[in-house]
Amino acid sequence: MSIDTLIRKQNRDGGWSYVRGGSWTEPTVYAIMALLSSGETGPAQRGIAWLRSIERRDGGWPPRAEVDQSTWVTGLVALLGPGKIGAAAHRHAIGWLLRTTGEESSTIYRVREWLLGNGMSESDRKFPGWPWVPGTAAWVGPTSIAIMALEKEDRRQSSSEIRRRIEAGRVFLLGRACDEGGWNHGSSRPLGYPSDAYPETTGLALAALRGVRSPKVEQALTVAHRFLSECRSADALNWLRFGLRVHGELPPGYCTPSGVAYRTVPETSLDLVMTAAEQGRDCFGG
Amino acid sequence: MHRRLTRREWLATAGGAALLAGCRTHGPAAASVSAPPQVSIVRAPAYDQSLYDTLRRIVAGHRLGVRGRTVVLKPNLVEFEPESSINTHPLLVHAAYEAFLAAGAARVQIAEGPGHRRNTLDLADAAGYFQTIPKFEDVFVDLNLDDVTRVRPEAQFSRIDKLYLPNSVLRAGLLVSMAKMKTHHWVGATLSMKNLFGTVPGAIYGWPKNVLHWSGIEECIADLHAAYPRKFAIVDGIVGMEGNGPIQGVPKKAGVLVAGRDPLAVDATCCRIMKIDPFQIGYLRLAATDLTQIAEPNIAQIGESIRTVATPFDLIPDFRRVRLG
Numbered sequence: 001m002s003i004d005t006l007i008r009k010q011n012r013d014g015g016w017s018y019v020r021g022g023s024w025t026e027p028t029v030y031a032i033m034a035l036l037s038s039g040e041t042g043p044a045q046r047g048i049a050w051l052r053s054i055e056r057r058d059g060g061w062p063p064r065a066e067v068d069q070s071t072w073v074t075g076l077v078a079l080l081g082p083g084k085i086g087a088a089a090h091r092h093a094i095g096w097l098l099r100t101t102g103e104e105s106s107t108i109y110r111v112r113e114w115l116l117g118n119g120m121s122e123s124d125r126k127f128p129g130w131p132w133v134p135g136t137a138a139w140v141g142p143t144s145i146a147i148m149a150l151e152k153e154d155r156r157q158s159s160s161e162i163r164r165r166i167e168a169g170r171v172f173l174l175g176r177a178c179d180e181g182g183w184n185h186g187s188s189r190p191l192g193y194p195s196d197a198y199p200e201t202t203g204l205a206l207a208a209l210r211g212v213r214s215p216k217v218e219q220a221l222t223v224a225h226r227f228l229s230e231c232r233s234a235d236a237l238n239w240l241r242f243g244l245r246v247h248g249e250l251p252p253g254y255c256t257p258s259g260v261a262y263r264t265v266p267e268t269s270l271d272l273v274m275t276a277a278e279q280g281r282d283c284f285g286g
Numbered sequence: 287m288h289r290r291l292t293r294r295e296w297l298a299t300a301g302g303a304a305l306l307a308g309c310r311t312h313g314p315a316a317a318s319v320s321a322p323p324q325v326s327i328v329r330a331p332a333y334d335q336s337l338y339d340t341l342r343r344i345v346a347g348h349r350l351g352v353r354g355r356t357v358v359l360k361p362n363l364v365e366f367e368p369e370s371s372i373n374t375h376p377l378l379v380h381a382a383y384e385a386f387l388a389a390g391a392a393r394v395q396i397a398e399g400p401g402h403r404r405n406t407l408d409l410a411d412a413a414g415y416f417q418t419i420p421k422f423e424d425v426f427v428d429l430n431l432d433d434v435t436r437v438r439p440e441a442q443f444s445r446i447d448k449l450y451l452p453n454s455v456l457r458a459g460l461l462v463s464m465a466k467m468k469t470h471h472w473v474g475a476t477l478s479m480k481n482l483f484g485t486v487p488g489a490i491y492g493w494p495k496n497v498l499h500w501s502g503i504e505e506c507i508a509d510l511h512a513a514y515p516r517k518f519a520i521v522d523g524i525v526g527m528e529g530n531g532p533i534q535g536v537p538k539k540a541g542v543l544v545a546g547r548d549p550l551a552v553d554a555t556c557c558r559i560m561k562i563d564p565f566q567i568g569y570l571r572l573a574a575t576d577l578t579q580i581a582e583p584n585i586a587q588i589g590e591s592i593r594t595v596a597t598p599f600d601l602i603p604d605f606r607r608v609r610l611g
Contacts, residue, residue: 018489019428021432024431026489067490071490132491132496133490133496136492137500139496187494200404200405233405263407263423
């Protein structure tokens with residue numbers, strides 16, 4: 001899929017589907033990023049107008065227009081920045097992210113667990129991450145996206161509140177690393193059994209740990225290099241490229257292997273966005 | 287003309303009715319009023335070409351009335367591990383695909399929304415689906431990314447008062463849950479009913495679909511069972527998974543397929559084959575309108591008997607209590 005295909009796949013309402021059908025927030029944000037990185041402002045503006053039209057009253061975004069709850073995709077909208085989505089909408093998105101934590105970090109949940117006599121991880125209390133959907137636990141995917149959005153905002157306009165959430169989120173990520181390095185979705189030892197890392201979440205978490213040096217990051221970079229040479233999934237390769245690049249570890253002249261299938265709008269868009277980032281136009285970094 | 291009941295007659299009638307109702311609710315061995323659900327137990331020693339004939343006989347035998355309708359096959363795709371027993375075998379799915387076309391279905395789709403991995407088609411490729419099923423991509427729907435409709439299940443057991451579910455499944459003439467026979471570290475066993483978690487869209491609920499865990503796994507299984515009225519179940523027990531399933535367990539050869547219109551009866555039968563007590567599986571108890579539904583005498587087993595194919599599946603310590611005595 002090329003930029004032309006991406007333009008052809010735009011829905012009449014201005015948004016994009018994942019593959020076919022109605023518009024969703026996630027593919028629309030990534031398509032907008034890809035179009036803007038290629039100078040295609042017209043379709044991107046229509047996409048932005050659609051995004052603006054579905055903002056919810058709590059300052060967050062739903063995954064698609066008819067869903068009556070704001071979710072993790074609010075972090076994606078925030079990544080567009082105030083210059084694209086608009087100052088007020090962007091401020092609302094950042095506010096929503098700052099107010100949102102995994103349910104295991106909430107006071108109500110902690111009191112409930114205390115009353116039930118269940119032990120609570122100190123780390124969960126002190127270092128909250130972000131959930132996919134409010135009212136549930138924090139996971140690696142939404143936490144990584146939220147950190148990237150807040151980091152971009154912090155570079156534009158720093159605040160101690162933002163810095164605090166970024167740092168806590170990063171501790172959350174480091175605490176969820178798999179024993180052998182890298183990340184899966186965030187459950188590294190379910191029932192005490194060690195589980196394996198995934199390429200896509202390893203790349204994503206590394207991207208959110210930009211500038212962080214630690215043995216766990218070093219271990220994850222080793223795992224990411226192995227994934228990069230073995231993996232043939234477009235989604236995984238996109239995030240691995242980005243995660244390695246922000247740590248200065250993407251092999252020079254790296255080219256995606258032939259035969260990788262870019263089937264969805266996010267896969268195609270992120271490939272274009274990552275290529276633009278490798279050429280110095282980084283939508284995530286600002 | 288109606289004669290008024292005397293007080294004694296009224297008490298006797300009400301007491302008898304209450305007694306009968308009590309028996310239906312709590313007496314596992316009591317006879318069910320309606321015809322017992324039929325469950326096929328078929329020996330299938332290997333993933334080979336004989337599955338095509340086996341599946342045709344199963345589908346024809348259950349007279350599913352799929353002529354002219356859309357059938358959605360929902361396998362269990364979990365991880366990028368083609369050599370393990372984690373995913374429903376692609377040859378079995380293709381055999382079902384051919385069987386439903388032969389039975390006159392207008393269209394057969396294969397659809398799944400994995401709970402952990404976002405790159406569904408890459409996962410299907412690694413699991414051997416592209417190699418085994420011609421034009422796989424044309425007949426496959428990623429349920430994590432499908433268009434959705436907000437629904438309220440017929441019966442509600444969890445505190446989720448609404449669910450957004452994929453249109454491809456909601457509009458199907460028949461949803462066929464093609465689960466893998468596995469033990470499960472949270473609910474004891476994962477079979478055709480738990481397999482419906484894969485119909486909950488990740489694009490709304492995330493990876494994993496953690497809303498279902500926070501709202502109660504067993505309750506959500508029962509909700510989903512109620513949300514889809516037109517179902518058929520085929521459980522792949524040729525090689526299942528025992529121990530710390532559904533992901534980190536080890537392969538267990540049971541050499542059997544279990545199928546039927548009533549997922550409760552199918553899953554209860556699978557439990558008995560695995561030497562698990564279905565009355566100890568929380569979601570079966572919840573979803574049953576009365577427990578006689580999952581009592582062995584009230585399920586008409588066709589083909590092999592449970593005894594001849596029974597294969598004890600290893601259970602993690604937390605679930606040894608569900609072992610059938």
